[in-house]
Amino acid sequence: MAKEIPQILKGFRDYLPQEQLARKKIMQKISEVFERFGFAPMDTPALEYYELLGGKYGEEGEQLMYKFEDQGGRKVAMRYDLTVPMARFVASYPELPKPFKRYQMAPVWRADKPQKGRYREFMQCDVDIIGSDSIIADAEVIATFDAAFKSLEIGEVKVKFNDRKLVDQVLTKLNIVKKDIGNFMRTLDKLDKIGEEKVVESLVEQGFDRNILKKYSQLMEKSSKGYVNQMTQLLSGLGVEQMEFDKYLMRGLVYYTGIVFEFVLVAKPEFGSVCGGGRYDDLLEKTTGVKMPAVGGSIGLDRLFAAIQEMDVVAPQTAAEVIVFNLDENLTADYLNMTTNLRNAGIDAEVVYEPSKLDKQFKYAQAKNMQVAVIFGPDEASARKVTLKNLREKEQRTVDLANLVAEVKSMLW
Amino acid sequence: MAKEIPQILKGFRDYLPQEQLARKKIMQKISEVFERFGFAPMDTPALEYYELLGGKYGEEGEQLMYKFEDQGGRKVAMRYDLTVPMARFVASYPELPKPFKRYQMAPVWRADKPQKGRYREFMQCDVDIIGSDSIIADAEVIATFDAAFKSLEIGEVKVKFNDRKLVDQVLTKLNIVKKDIGNFMRTLDKLDKIGEEKVVESLVEQGFDRNILKKYSQLMEKSSKGYVNQMTQLLSGLGVEQMEFDKYLMRGLVYYTGIVFEFVLVAKPEFGSVCGGGRYDDLLEKTTGVKMPAVGGSIGLDRLFAAIQEMDVVAPQTAAEVIVFNLDENLTADYLNMTTNLRNAGIDAEVVYEPSKLDKQFKYAQAKNMQVAVIFGPDEASARKVTLKNLREKEQRTVDLANLVAEVKSMLW
Numbered sequence: 001m002a003k004e005i006p007q008i009l010k011g012f013r014d015y016l017p018q019e020q021l022a023r024k025k026i027m028q029k030i031s032e033v034f035e036r037f038g039f040a041p042m043d044t045p046a047l048e049y050y051e052l053l054g055g056k057y058g059e060e061g062e063q064l065m066y067k068f069e070d071q072g073g074r075k076v077a078m079r080y081d082l083t084v085p086m087a088r089f090v091a092s093y094p095e096l097p098k099p100f101k102r103y104q105m106a107p108v109w110r111a112d113k114p115q116k117g118r119y120r121e122f123m124q125c126d127v128d129i130i131g132s133d134s135i136i137a138d139a140e141v142i143a144t145f146d147a148a149f150k151s152l153e154i155g156e157v158k159v160k161f162n163d164r165k166l167v168d169q170v171l172t173k174l175n176i177v178k179k180d181i182g183n184f185m186r187t188l189d190k191l192d193k194i195g196e197e198k199v200v201e202s203l204v205e206q207g208f209d210r211n212i213l214k215k216y217s218q219l220m221e222k223s224s225k226g227y228v229n230q231m232t233q234l235l236s237g238l239g240v241e242q243m244e245f246d247k248y249l250m251r252g253l254v255y256y257t258g259i260v261f262e263f264v265l266v267a268k269p270e271f272g273s274v275c276g277g278g279r280y281d282d283l284l285e286k287t288t289g290v291k292m293p294a295v296g297g298s299i300g301l302d303r304l305f306a307a308i309q310e311m312d313v314v315a316p317q318t319a320a321e322v323i324v325f326n327l328d329e330n331l332t333a334d335y336l337n338m339t340t341n342l343r344n345a346g347i348d349a350e351v352v353y354e355p356s357k358l359d360k361q362f363k364y365a366q367a368k369n370m371q372v373a374v375i376f377g378p379d380e381a382s383a384r385k386v387t388l389k390n391l392r393e394k395e396q397r398t399v400d401l402a403n404l405v406a407e408v409k410s411m412l413w
Numbered sequence: 414m415a416k417e418i419p420q421i422l423k424g425f426r427d428y429l430p431q432e433q434l435a436r437k438k439i440m441q442k443i444s445e446v447f448e449r450f451g452f453a454p455m456d457t458p459a460l461e462y463y464e465l466l467g468g469k470y471g472e473e474g475e476q477l478m479y480k481f482e483d484q485g486g487r488k489v490a491m492r493y494d495l496t497v498p499m500a501r502f503v504a505s506y507p508e509l510p511k512p513f514k515r516y517q518m519a520p521v522w523r524a525d526k527p528q529k530g531r532y533r534e535f536m537q538c539d540v541d542i543i544g545s546d547s548i549i550a551d552a553e554v555i556a557t558f559d560a561a562f563k564s565l566e567i568g569e570v571k572v573k574f575n576d577r578k579l580v581d582q583v584l585t586k587l588n589i590v591k592k593d594i595g596n597f598m599r600t601l602d603k604l605d606k607i608g609e610e611k612v613v614e615s616l617v618e619q620g621f622d623r624n625i626l627k628k629y630s631q632l633m634e635k636s637s638k639g640y641v642n643q644m645t646q647l648l649s650g651l652g653v654e655q656m657e658f659d660k661y662l663m664r665g666l667v668y669y670t671g672i673v674f675e676f677v678l679v680a681k682p683e684f685g686s687v688c689g690g691g692r693y694d695d696l697l698e699k700t701t702g703v704k705m706p707a708v709g710g711s712i713g714l715d716r717l718f719a720a721i722q723e724m725d726v727v728a729p730q731t732a733a734e735v736i737v738f739n740l741d742e743n744l745t746a747d748y749l750n751m752t753t754n755l756r757n758a759g760i761d762a763e764v765v766y767e768p769s770k771l772d773k774q775f776k777y778a779q780a781k782n783m784q785v786a787v788i789f790g791p792d793e794a795s796a797r798k799v800t801l802k803n804l805r806e807k808e809q810r811t812v813d814l815a816n817l818v819a820e821v822k823s824m825l826w
Contacts, residue, residue, distance in 0.1 A: 005504040005701050006465040009458060009489060014502055017453035017515065024444075024454055031437075036756050038733035038763030040430030041437055045422060045534050046459060046491075046520065047479075052419040066460075068481030071524040076422060078459075089427055091418040097780035099766065102430065107459065111484040121458050134766035136745065147756070237749030239757070288418050320451035332549065336650030343449050343560070344652070350451030353512065353547035367510035 011112070011120035023305060026152060027105055030125060030299065033148040037140065039103040039127055044085040046107075050075035056084050056287065058254065064110040078109040082126045083280075083296070084287055090130050091288035098131030098292075105301070117306055127277075128296030130284070136234060137295050138259040138279060143238035145263060145275050145297060154308055156266035157274075159235075160246040163227060164256050164278070167247075170219045174212065184208065188216075189250035220247040231259075242266075255280045261297065271307040275299045321412055323365045326352035327377040334381065338374060338404055345405045347412065365391055372411050374404070424525070424533035436718060439565060440518055443538060443712065446561040450553065452516040452540055457498040459520075463488035469497050469700065471667060477523040491522040495539045496693075496709070497700055503543050504701035511544030511705075518714070530719055540690075541709030543697070549647060551672045551692060551708050556651035558676060558688050558710060567721055569679035570687075572648075573659040576640060577669050577691070580660075583632045587625065597621065601629075602663035633660040644672075655679075670694045674710065684720040688712040734825055736778045739765035740790040747794065751787060751817055758818045760825065778804055785824050787817070 008014060015023065031041065050067050057065070057080055067077040079085055082104050090100060105125045112118055127144050129137045142159055149157040171181050183206055191199050200213050209215075228245045235243050251260040258279030265271060277297020285291040324339045326332075335351050342349040350370070352361055358375075365373055375387040375396075386404055389396040390411055399407045421427060428436065444454065463480050470478070470493055480490040492498055495517050503513060518538045525531060540557050542550045555572055562570040584594050596619055604612050613626050622628075641658045648656050664673040671692030678684060690710020698704040737752045739745075748764050755762040763783070765774050771788075778786055788800040799817055802809040803824055812820045 005703065006462060006501050008501070008505065009460055009462055009487070010485070012458035012460060014458070014505070015454075015456040016506065016509075017455050020454040020456055028441075035733075036759070036761050038736075038761060040733075041428075041433040042430050043428040043433055045425035045427070046522070047422055047425060047534070049419060049422055063484070066481075066483065068479075070479065071476070072423070074422070088419050088421070092421065092427070093429065096429075097777050101763070109459070121460070132766050136749075136764070136766040140764070140766075143753075233746065234749065237746050237753065239753045290418065320448075320453075323451075333646065333650050336549070336647065340556075340650065340652045346449070348449050348451060350514070351549070351553070353545045353549040353553075364510050 009120075011114035013119055013121075022308075023301075026305065026308065027123075027125070027301070029151045030148045031103065031105065033151050034103040034127060034144060037101075037127075037144040037147065039101045039144065042086075042089065042102050042104060043106060044079070044082075044089055044104070046079055046109075047076045048079065048085055048088070050077040052088055052287075053077045053080055053084055057081070061110075064112055066109050066111060079106070080110060081108050082106060082124050082298070083128075083283070086126070086128060086130075087284045087287040090284065090292065091290040094290075099137065100130040101128075102130070103127045117303065119302065123301040125299040125301045126296060127298075128294060130294045131292050132295075133281065133293035135230065135259075139231060139234035139238055139240075141277060141295050141297055142235060142243075142261055143240050145277075145299065146235075146240045148299070149263065149265075149275075152308070154265065154267075154311055156242060157263050158242040158244060158266055159240065159261055159263050160244050160249050161231065161259055161261040162246055162249040163224075163259050164250075165258055166220065166224055166227060167250070170216060170223055173219060174215055176208075176212075180206075180208075184212075185250045188213075188248050191248045217247065251276055251278060255283045255286075257281045259295065265307055268307045268311065271303055273300075274304045274307065320348045320350040320368060320370055322347055322349040322372045322374060322408055323361075323368075323370045324349065324351040324374040325358065325361045325376070326355045327358070327375070328381075329355050331376060331378070331381055334376060338376070338386070338401075341405050342374075342408060345409065347405075347408060362391075372408055374408070376401075422533075424527035426532055426534075432718075435721075436714075439718065439721065440536075440538070440714070442564045443561045444516065444518065446564050447516040447540060447557060450514075450557040450560065452514045452557065455499075455502065455515050455517060456519060457492070457495075457502055457517070459492055459522075460489045461492065461498055461501070463490040465501055465700075466490045466493055466497055470494070474523075477525055479522050479524060492519070493523060494521050495519060495537050495711070496541070496696070499539070499541060499543075500697045500700040503697065503705065504703040507703075512550065513543040514541075515543070516540045530716065532715065536714040538712040538714045539709060540711075541707060543707045544705050545708075546694065546706035548643065548672075552644060552647035552651055552653075554690060554708050554710055555648060555656075555674055556653050558690075558712065559648075559653045561712070562676065562678075562688075565721070567678065567680075567724055569655060570676050571655040571657060571679055572653065572674055572676050573657050573662050574644065574672055574674040575659055575662040576637070576672050577663075578671055579633065579637055579640060580663070583629060583636055586632060587628055589621075589625075593619075593621075597625075598663045601626075601661050604661045630660065664689055664691060668693045668696045668699075672708065678720055681720045681724065684716055686713075687717045687720060733761045733763040733781065733783055735760055735762040735785045735787060735821055736774075736781075736783045737762065737764040737787040738771065738774045738789070739768045740771070740788070741794075742768050744789060744791070744794055747789060751789070751799070754818055755821060758822065760818075760821060775804075785821055787821070789814075 065077050065080050070076050107121050108124050109121050111120055187202050203212055204210050256278040260278035262273040263275040279295040281293040322342055324335050339349050339351040373389040373391055380386055384401045385398050386401050387398045478490050478493050483489050520534050521537050522534050524533055600615050616625055617623050669691040673691035675686040676688040692708040694706040735755055737748050752762050752764040786802040786804055793799055797814045798811050799814050800811045
């Protein structure tokens with residue numbers, strides 16, 4: 001029989017109730033903070049014209065994008081990220097007041113090689129400010145993510161930032177020509193992983209001066225002072241406590257034009273960046289023909305969720321707190337009434353549909369991690385009493401049926 | 414320039430912030446009720462092996478399903494509904510305690526002819542109980558949806574129900590042979606729309622006896638009494654107030670095996686059924702080889718949302734309640750502090766990034782439907798005062814800067 005069970009697609013996954021309850025809670029907390037910072041939710045379709053998405057994500061994107069011809073012969077593609085569809089969105093509704101502050105939590109699809117923690121469908125959680133080139137907007141995007149992480153109570157987070165304009169200026173001063181800047185940045189971006197020595201080696205191999213890294217470092221230190229002071233003040237004014245200028249931080253080299261940033265969990269640095277972003281003032285024009293400055297970022301919800309699971313800060317979840325056992329078919333009306341009364345009092349409650357051995361019902365309740373079992377048989381019925389069992393502390397009490405809701409509440413809260 | 418803006422795909426749509434805020438609120442209320450009834454959330458991928466979905470939705474499904482070959486040469490398809498993937502899910506995790514009570518809110522895709530209110534991507538909102546053949550489970554699915562609608566405060570809802578087993582029995586008694594039962598049901602299902610006379614005509618054309626409808630009606634009345642009594646009592650025990658046995662209700666003829674039901678909004682009958690479902694005891698075995706009884710249903714979230722928009726019961730939505738105006742670049746630190754204090758008090762607040770004409774800032778605040786503007790210029794700064802303007806009632810007051818948060822709260826709540 002087992003081999004008849006159809007398989008889930010390679011690189012995809014299901015979310016079981018326990019995980020999904022925890023994920024939902026995390027997403028809800030994050031979205032509350034986003035709204036507190038004035039970002040409004042919006043959504044775009046899972047499918048777009050391939051014409052829109054094609055050529056926007058480099059060669060890799062071209063290979064990994066799910067694309068096909070639809071029933072009308074249109075070339076379409078599944079959403080590869082949330083940024084390019086958002087650019088189309090902003091261009092399509094010119095009446096949206098600017099700056100347009102939006103957030104979006106939605107899955108994207110990439111036919112990437114599946115490996116531990118990397119899936120072909122994953123949630124992105126983006127915040128963007130479109131239509132402002134203010135440095136306050138830069139700081140606010142960072143402050144929004146910072147507050148979102150704080151709301152999750154997962155310990156300290158730290159944001160590292162740099163500015164691509166500063167980097168450009170310094171490299172120009174060092175007489176590095178435009179066409180080499182990309183390679184230089186890509187090499188420096190590896191410093192965290194491979195160390196200074198290997199970066200220098202790699203730079204020399206590429207034909208750069210052996211002292212170029214030292215010179216870059218010194219010049220960045222000097223040139224960045226004013227900027228770092230200003231950004232630190234803005235961030236601190238917006239409630240961010242831990243920030244660090246990182247002159248080696250470069251991030252996705254393609255479209256950033258100003259600030260770039262990354263968040264790390266102080267207690268779990270091994271998870272790397274759980275959020276990153278930056279300013280991308282040219283992307284909207286390239287994508288839609290509408291010139292508009294923009295800054296934003298994205299939480300990698302799946303990586304964050306994996307880290308949170310390891311941190312053991314999410315309590316075990318259950319959908320139902322209370323279970324009304326079914327001991328006698330003739331008492332069905334009572335069971336339904338009790339269940340309905342509990343639910344009307346805002347308590348998550350289940351009722352067992354068919355009378356069965358008490359043992360079996362206890363097993364079900366434990367498997368679902370429920371808290372209180374309501375036991376009501378013919379004896380209790382004639383005495384108008386009900387037995388309540390705390391399934392976690394194994395303690396039980398018998399109370400008046402009329403006090404059911406109040407007694408259950410006192411056991412839950 | 415306009416013609417450079419890429420288009421949204423035909424039959425798809427964007428959700429603008431106002432709509433998305435309202436949709437989010439509706440979905441949240443519904444999911445709270447689902448959890449109160451003991452249903453747990455779960456999720457499955459957007460893509461599945463075509464092998465799983467193909468042949469499960471009849472000829473129409475075959476034509477409307479988005480299917481393609483992925484990078485690995487697999488035949489895949491986008492989720493066409495939530496039921497078949499759920500069947501795979503249940504079969505894949507035999508350790509899930511039974512009955513498995515789940516809900517799922519997720520988009521599905523069908524390349525249907527786009528028309529008013531019908532899109533190629535739409536949200537389904539399903540509740541199912543897998544692994545119980547109890548009639549209480551039937552009643553509970555209905556009671557769950559009923560409570561969900563009540564939580565939305567959209568006026569009275571009524572559930573109509575019928576039972577396919579009853580119908581089968583009656584038709585057999587009427588000597589209608591198995592192969593004609595489908596046609597008979599499909600014709601009767603139209604009674605609501607085309608009326609009794611036309612139904613009789615159509616039945617006669619198909620070769621049925623001219624009195625068949627009358628006979629069916631009489632025999633159903635008689636045969637259903639016990640069932641209707643029992644179901645009415647169960648529903649009422651679970652808090653359902655308005656229910657009606659409808660002997661002509663048939664619904665999607667393919668896989669239902671027992672109860673079938675539909676909800677209508679009493680104030681908006683023209684929207685038709687906003688929710689429907691039934692028992693489908695054979696589907697899991699057909700789909701996965703694992704035999705398991707099941708009952709469930711689905712809210713058509715988009716139709717419901719359209720009805721709600723017409724009913725004018727959803728208040729205008731905004732992401733940010735308060736806006737801190739920017740009148741002077743030198744006061745940036747004050748603006749950020751004020752904004753941060755408001756946010757820390759749980760108030761949704763925005764700050765304007767660049768100083769500009771007051772007029773322009775008011776226009777932005779109005780376009781975003783904000784409630785309170787915080788006005789703080791050099792005069793206010795030296796007096797340590799701040800002016801608060803209620804943007805809806807056009808009334809304003811000047812208060813001590815130290816009382817900002819308390820004063821704003823008093824204006825909002």
